[in-house]
Amino acid sequence: MRIKFIGAAGTVTGSKTLVESNGIRILIDCGLFQGIKPLRELNWDLLPVSASTIDLVLLTHGHLDHCGWLPRLVNQGFRGKIYCTSPTIEITKLIMVDSAKIQEEDAKKANEENCSKHEIAEPLYTVEQAKKVFPFLTVVPPETLVELENEIKVKFSPAGHIIGACSISLQLEGKNLVFSGDIGRDNDVLLYPPIKPKKADLVFLESTYGDRLHPDTDPKLELENYINETFKKDGTVIIPSFAVERAQSIMFLLWELKKEARIPDIPYIVDSPMGVGAFEVFFNNTKWHKLSLPDCQAMSKMFIINSDYEETLAAINNKGAKVVIAASGMITGGRVLSYLENYIGIPETTIIIVGYQAEGTRGRKLIEGAKSIKIFGNYYKVRAKIVEINGLSAHGDQADLLSWISELEQKPHRIFLVHGEHPAADELRIKIRETYGINCSIPFMGQEFEF
Structure with missing residues (x-):
């Protein structure tokens, strides 16, 4: 089994993690990079593997940095299913079309005002290309173990953060891989507390606020x-x-x-x-x-x-x-x-x-x-x-992230800290080691692990 970190490694955006097992390629999230220009330019690159060779996508939730690259993936030849919850499908459709409209508007304005460095500014993808993703979106009910193919099973568990957002438990080769997605807060204004995992051999944990606590203010x-x-x-x-x-x-x-x-x-x-x-x-x-x-x-x-x-x-x-x-x-x-x-x-x-x-x-x-x-x-x-x-903030802070892994019945083999800048991830790594004695790794973009 191979795990490759294509996005959200050492940074907070562009979530993409590739899992390869028994000839099956699974992409966890497919998000846009945002922020500094070197990251944004990655949105125009091809994936390190051909999009047509990816068999399925598991989508944690519908934020742009988790779903916003799907039109590019489909445009480059992906033809598998994209599994997510029903609210996530609704949000993803809205987010992708909105993203495409914004890109089309921005490109049009840049061309009209001649403020682009390119001869002709083009959108990353169009509304038409965004809508081509819709037929591949497939509903998975929450808290239900679903068999996909080749004895691969998946379960989506509500994670707070935004409506429909879930953590994903992926079972394959006798192992249980848990991808946190973005973890919400236990005391969120509108959403219920995240469901905590009980079993995991490998955990892929977001670390956006891994180095801070939210203030106790109103x-x-x-x-x-x-x-x-x-x-x-x-x-x-x-x-x-x-x-x-x-x-x-x-x-x-x-x-x-x-x-x-x-x-x-x-x-x-x-x-x-x-x-x-x-x-x-x-x-x-x-x-x-x-x-x-x-x-x-x-x-x-x-x-x-x-x-x-x-x-x-x-x-x-x-x-x-x-x-x-x-x-x-x-x-x-x-x-x-x-x-x-x-x-x-x-x-x-x-x-x-x-x-x-x-x-x-x-x-x-x-x-x-x-x-x-x-x-x-x-x-x-x-x-x-x-x-x-x-x-x-919709993101859990350091205390929320530590709490989210508190009910694991056994120590996982390793926790990978993703979706965070390096200082935040490293501070969380130290806290997890001190609190639970679990080994943590902070992968770099493009890094690959074999198990």
């Missing part, structure tokens, strides 16, 4: 304070957020604050081409989260959903006080860039960062104190107030 109170402070200045609050789940968590807190008359009666806008679709995922999958259907419907009525770009322009041109939740979460693309072009230079603006910001992303640069930021080839001075609410 994110609802922080939101209230930032919104009211900005309202007093007649300013705009911009919250870059992933359109699925994290946006709904923020919306839930805003809805509660509004019911309690703790925030002003101003426009609350969700700006995303897939905003309506994201709501439908929550309406269709109430067993996966804590909100009832009536609460989902009541919450949705508070918000203005902008799907068309003309609606975005109208919101931008309305300079009155407002709160805008706009994709993308790491400010790597999407509608949020149009808002920042117009508002980041205004001192009355508040930009609230609510999730992990990968190395090299605009979000990371902002929280590190960048004085200017590049958008569509132009630099804009940062005069807006930049704040961070760590309590809204």
